Amino acid sequence: MGLTSIKARLHSKKVLVVIDVNHQSMLETLVGGHDWFGPQSRVIITTRDKHLLTVQGVDAVYEVQKLEDDNAIQLFSYYAFKNKPPTRDVMKLLDQITSYAQGLPLALKVLGCSLCDRNADYWTDKLNQLKKISNGEIQEVLQISFDGLEDNEKEIFLDIACFFRGRGQTFVKKILESCGFSMVSGIENLIDKSLITITQDDRLEMHDLLQEVGWQIIRKTSPKEPGRRSRLWEQKDVSHILKRETGAQEVEGIFFDLSGLEEMNFTTKAFSQMTNLRLLEIYRSNLRDTGGKMQCKLHISDDFKFHYDELRYLHWDEYPCESLPFDFESENLVHFCMPRSRHLTQLWKGQKVFGNLEFVDVSYSQYLKETPDFSRATNLEVLVLKGCTNLRKVHPSLGYLSKLILLNLENCTNLEHLPSIRWLVSLETLILSGCSKLEKLPEVPQHMPYLSKLCLDGTAITDFSGWSELGNFQENSGNLDCLNELNSDDSTIRQLPSSSVVLRNHNASPSSAPRRSHSIRPHCTLTSLTYLNLSGTSIIRLPWNLERLFMLQRLELTNCRRLQALPVLPSSIERMNASNCTSLELVSPQSVFKRFGGFLFGNCFKLRNCHSKMEHDVQSVASHVVPGAWRSTYASWHPNVGIPFSTVFPGSEIPDWFRHHSQGHEINIEVPPDWYINSNFLGFALSAVMAPQHDSRAWYMYCDLDTHDLNSNSHRICSFFGSWTYQLQHTPIESDHVWLAYVPSFLSFSCEKWSHIKFSFSSSGGCVVKSCGFCPVYIKGTSDEGDYSSGSALDEPRRHAAKPSRISYQ
Numbered sequence: 001m002g003l004t005s006i007k008a009r010l011h012s013k014k015v016l017v018v019i020d021v022n023h024q025s026m027l028e029t030l031v032g033g034h035d036w037f038g039p040q041s042r043v044i045i046t047t048r049d050k051h052l053l054t055v056q057g058v059d060a061v062y063e064v065q066k067l068e069d070d071n072a073i074q075l076f077s078y079y080a081f082k083n084k085p086p087t088r089d090v091m092k093l094l095d096q097i098t099s100y101a102q103g104l105p106l107a108l109k110v111l112g113c114s115l116c117d118r119n120a121d122y123w124t125d126k127l128n129q130l131k132k133i134s135n136g137e138i139q140e141v142l143q144i145s146f147d148g149l150e151d152n153e154k155e156i157f158l159d160i161a162c163f164f165r166g167r168g169q170t171f172v173k174k175i176l177e178s179c180g181f182s183m184v185s186g187i188e189n190l191i192d193k194s195l196i197t198i199t200q201d202d203r204l205e206m207h208d209l210l211q212e213v214g215w216q217i218i219r220k221t222s223p224k225e226p227g228r229r230s231r232l233w234e235q236k237d238v239s240h241i242l243k244r245e246t247g248a249q250e251v252e253g254i255f256f257d258l259s260g261l262e263e264m265n266f267t268t269k270a271f272s273q274m275t276n277l278r279l280l281e282i283y284r285s286n287l288r289d290t291g292g293k294m295q296c297k298l299h300i301s302d303d304f305k306f307h308y309d310e311l312r313y314l315h316w317d318e319y320p321c322e323s324l325p326f327d328f329e330s331e332n333l334v335h336f337c338m339p340r341s342r343h344l345t346q347l348w349k350g351q352k353v354f355g356n357l358e359f360v361d362v363s364y365s366q367y368l369k370e371t372p373d374f375s376r377a378t379n380l381e382v383l384v385l386k387g388c389t390n391l392r393k394v395h396p397s398l399g400y401l402s403k404l405i406l407l408n409l410e411n412c413t414n415l416e417h418l419p420s421i422r423w424l425v426s427l428e429t430l431i432l433s434g435c436s437k438l439e440k441l442p443e444v445p446q447h448m449p450y451l452s453k454l455c456l457d458g459t460a461i462t463d464f465s466g467w468s469e470l471g472n473f474q475e476n477s478g479n480l481d482c483l484n485e486l487n488s489d490d491s492t493i494r495q496l497p498s499s500s501v502v503l504r505n506h507n508a509s510p511s512s513a514p515r516r517s518h519s520i521r522p523h524c525t526l527t528s529l530t531y532l533n534l535s536g537t538s539i540i541r542l543p544w545n546l547e548r549l550f551m552l553q554r555l556e557l558t559n560c561r562r563l564q565a566l567p568v569l570p571s572s573i574e575r576m577n578a579s580n581c582t583s584l585e586l587v588s589p590q591s592v593f594k595r596f597g598g599f600l601f602g603n604c605f606k607l608r609n610c611h612s613k614m615e616h617d618v619q620s621v622a623s624h625v626v627p628g629a630w631r632s633t634y635a636s637w638h639p640n641v642g643i644p645f646s647t648v649f650p651g652s653e654i655p656d657w658f659r660h661h662s663q664g665h666e667i668n669i670e671v672p673p674d675w676y677i678n679s680n681f682l683g684f685a686l687s688a689v690m691a692p693q694h695d696s697r698a699w700y701m702y703c704d705l706d707t708h709d710l711n712s713n714s715h716r717i718c719s720f721f722g723s724w725t726y727q728l729q730h731t732p733i734e735s736d737h738v739w740l741a742y743v744p745s746f747l748s749f750s751c752e753k754w755s756h757i758k759f760s761f762s763s764s765g766g767c768v769v770k771s772c773g774f775c776p777v778y779i780k781g782t783s784d785e786g787d788y789s790s791g792s793a794l795d796e797p798r799r800h801a802a803k804p805s806r807i808s809y810q
Contacts, residue, residue: 007036017043022148027056048145050192063194066103066207073098075105079112089120096127102208110137142213145193155179156186157195160204161214162231163255163279169202178312178334178356179278227251235261245270252310253279258296259286265299271306278332280306281315308333316341324348331355341365347372355379363387363408371395379403386410386431394418399442402426410434410455418442427451434458535559535577542567557581558731579603579731589616598722601649602731610649610738615657618742621645622682622777643686643722646701646741648733654687654773655740661687661773668758669774680779683744686720686759687774690767692733700764701739708756736770742777 015037021027031043034057045053053061067075073094077086086094097115101107114135115123146157156176164172173183187204190196196206215233222228226237227246231253238256241247242264251274258264271277284295298320305325312334319341329352336357338344344365354377362368364387374380375397381404385391391412396419398407403426409415411434420443421427432438433455441461532549533556540562546552547568557563557578565586566578578584579602586608599617601607654661660669665688686703701722707715722741761772 006030007032010037011035013038013041015041017041018046019044020046021052022048024052024055027052031056048148048193050194051189067105067108068103069098072101072103072108076101076108076112079109080115082116084117087120090123093120093123093127097123100127100130100208104207104209106141107135107138107209110135138209139213139216142209143217145195146213146217149189149193149195152182153186153189156181156183157190158214158218158231159253159279160190160196161206161211162218162233163253163281164204165206165211166203169198169204172204174358175279175313175335178332222250232256235259239264242266242270245272247271247274249273249275252276255279255281255283257283257285258298259284261296263297263299266304267301268304268306275307276310277307278310279313280311281313283315283317314338318342319344322346329353330357333357335359337361338365339363342367344368346370351376358382360384366390369393371398373397374401377401381405381426384408385412387412389413391415396420399423405429405450407431413437425449429453431455432459432461436460530554532556539563541565544568546570560584573597573599576600582606597645599647601647602733602737603650605650605735607649610651614647614649614740615655617647618645618685618740618777621742622744623779639716639718641718641720643701643703643720643741643743646722646739648690648737648739650735651738652689652736652770653738654689654771655738658685658687658773658775660775661771663771665761665769665772666758667772667774668756670756671754681745682777682779683742685775685777686741686743686761686772688739688761688763688772689770690733690737690739690763691770692735692737693766693768701741702762702764703741704760704762706758706760707754708758709754733767 017031017037019027019030021030027045027047031045037043045056045058047053050061050063076094076097080086097111098108101111115126118126146154149157159176160172164175169187173187177183187196191198195210196204199205218229218231221230225246226232226234227241227244228248228250229237230250232238232241232251233253233255235257238254239261241251245267247270254277286295300320304321305327308328308330310332311330312332314333314335315337317338317340319338320343322343322345324347326349328348331353333354334356336354336359339361341362342365344362345367346369347362349372351373356379357377358379358381360377360380360382361384363384366387366389368385368388368391370391370393371385373395378401380401383398383401383404383406386408387410389411391409392414394409394415394417398404399420400423402423404424405426406429407421407424407427408429408431409418410431413434413436415435416437416439418432418438418441421430422443428450429452431453434457436458437460439460441456530551531554532552533554535556535558539560541564544567547570549570550572552570552572553574555569555573555576557576559580560578561580561582563578563581564583566584566588568588569576574597576597577600579600581601581604583606584601584604585606587610601610660667662668688701688703690701703720703722705717705720707717709715720741720743722739759772759774761769763769
């Protein structure tokens with residue numbers, strides 16, 4: 001039937017068409033377009049290539065999912081047992097069968113048929129065989145998808161199956177692109193053909209049986225001699241070619257796991273014929289199990305070398321030599337990684353050409369004394385020297401790597417000097433943490449537009465003035481526009497830049513101010529600061545214009561024992577921890593918290609005006625609640641709901657504006673019939689006095705809400721918990737403290753049917769509840785306590801006329 005006749009004969013008829021196609025021409029020939037068939041027709045297309053459906057413009061795409069265990073067992077049993085009940089011995093092996101098939105219907109069917117009417121011994125033997133060689137019929141069907149790939153896609157698939165399954169997509173793309181593969185289209189086509197998947201954390205994955213397909217394809221190229229295969233990943237095969245020196249030019253990649261081996265010889269002769277080697281990884285999968293100690297004893301000759309010309313990827317855990325081969329040089333090498341190389345004292349001498357090298361990691365190579373000349377590695381982006389405890393000299397060429405993005409020198413404890421880094425204009429991350437002998441920051445460029453993380457904690461740096469030029473700009477010029485984390489905790493910095501410092505998107509962690517600094521200059525303009533941590537510093541005061549940091553969400557001031565007062569804080573603040581600020585006396589009454597969050601003043605015993613200020617803050621938070629957002633949160637968490645706003649401060653009494661309070665941990669109130677007036681109820685303010693018992697660390701607050709209806713039936717509405725106090729885990733409270741919280745109204749609130757309300761308070765972490773209270777918060781047109789804006793977050797009828805105020809029952 002030709003194209004014209006199919007459309008002519010069926011365009012007015014209601015039809016059901018089911019076809020399986022894998023070529024676009026076949027699809028166009030059989031189903032054409034939407035106008036080929038009559039109204040209410042249905043066309044179901046199955047294919048191995050998802051992209052065909054996109055090109056055809058189908059209405060909906062459904063990806064067939066793997067079977068769950070119960071359904072998998074049911075399908076397998078249909079073919080394996082027919083109408084005969086299985087024996088008990090056979091039933092014990094079902095889990096192994098379903099584990100092998102991993103929900104793939106084809107595998108379950110083929111295995112079920114092959115094991116039908118067989119005894120348990122046969123099943124066991126078959127399973128042992130499958131662990132070594134996959135079922136041929138399954139492999140034959142699955143390989144159809146592979147056979148339909150272009151050469152570029154086949155090579156990518158085989159590299160992933162043999163080497164890179166479970167690795168990050170970005171990492172694999174970079175390595176294989178350097179091998180000449182077209183990765184963007186290649187990955188997309190493999191996904192469309194369901195040969196690989198991308199996990200939520202951007203890793204490349206595939207079904208076990210598809211990986212077996214890739215392995216079998218490689219094995220079949222040279223069944224008896226692994227030295228003539230393109231990819232080697234099994235320990236026994238790599239051991240074979242190294243011992244017998246049979247590696248040939250066909251070998252492109254070796255991933256060698258040394259785990260479980262006692263000793264191994266690496267000789268130049270064994271590698272001499274592998275002229276096309278592009279991927280080499282030598283590692284130990286049991287590294288953690290052995291406490292980081294090398295088990296396999298490697299014997300490497302003094303003249304050891306291998307072919308580097310085609311090498312793109314080199315990863316060698318615990319490289320056993322003092323340096324690389326004298327002629328080691330590779331224009332094509334992209335990724336170089338030799339962590340934990342305890343014998344390594346230097347990488348190479350003189351200038352070596354590494355024109356495409358982007359990544360170098362020799363972390364924890366504790367005897368490495370100096371870095372090599374990087375002047376011919378101009379594309380280097382990442383250099384990791386973390387834990388190189390004997391590193392004393394950094395070659396000046398490092399300062400000219402204009403494409404370097406990350407430099408990690410953490411815990412290089414003998415490093416005393418860094419060369420100028422004035423040309424590192426692409427630098428995003430500079431980590432000097434733990435460089436305890438480093439006293440001075442290196443000379444830096446005047447413009448570092450991408451620097452986002454600077455870690456100076458644990459250094460001996462006493463002067464930050466060398467970086468002062470970074471701040472000599474107008475607010476929008478952006479010399480440190482991307483800085484979002486500045487960590488100077490436990491450093492000895494005494495002097496900040498003398499000029500204004502522009503630190504956009506700044507997250508200071510864990511301390512953005514020096515320990516010996518007494519103030520932050522009032523002209524500091526951290527225009528997009530979101531997280532500022534000054535914990536443990538000797539700061540006495542904060543800048544008066546801190547309120548201008550309208551993006552600041554989190555402020556950490558723990559253990560600032562000389563801090564005396566807090567200025568007006570920005571209304572954007574969501575979390576603040578000022579615990580152990582033992583000199584703190586005043587929080588500006590003009591600071592108004594408007595957002596859900598937590599505000600901790602543990603052990604701030606000199607603090608005044610907390611009770612009255614917190615009343616104001618509760619009213620402010622209540623007026624800025626978005627009802628729909630809170631109700632959605634409540635519904636998703638119910639019945640255990642996190643308290644959205646809470647604070648802790650020293651005290652032994654429930655605030656006096658709480659009319660309802662009680663000794664002990666429970667309070668039960670009779671509700672008058674008209675208490676829920678005109679739907680103006682906003683929520684509850686809750687409070688409890690906590691007394692420390694033993695070691696009061698990391699404590700949580702809990703509050704159960706129970707009601708009685710008009711028939712005296714009890715109902716548990718929900719259980720609230722306050723997790724903000726967990727931030728006090730390193731600050732055990734020393735005496736009674738007041739916990740105060742606000743809970744908005746919520747969707748299931750059927751208050752008009754209640755006769756009593758009961759709140760029951762409890763705590764974990766070594767604190768007991770001495771007394772408690774609650775206070776309903778309403779919207780009213782006037783307030784005796786002051787004029788508080790209702791805020792734009794309220795419902796429309798409330799927005800202009802209503803003003804929030806606390807109301808207590810009489």
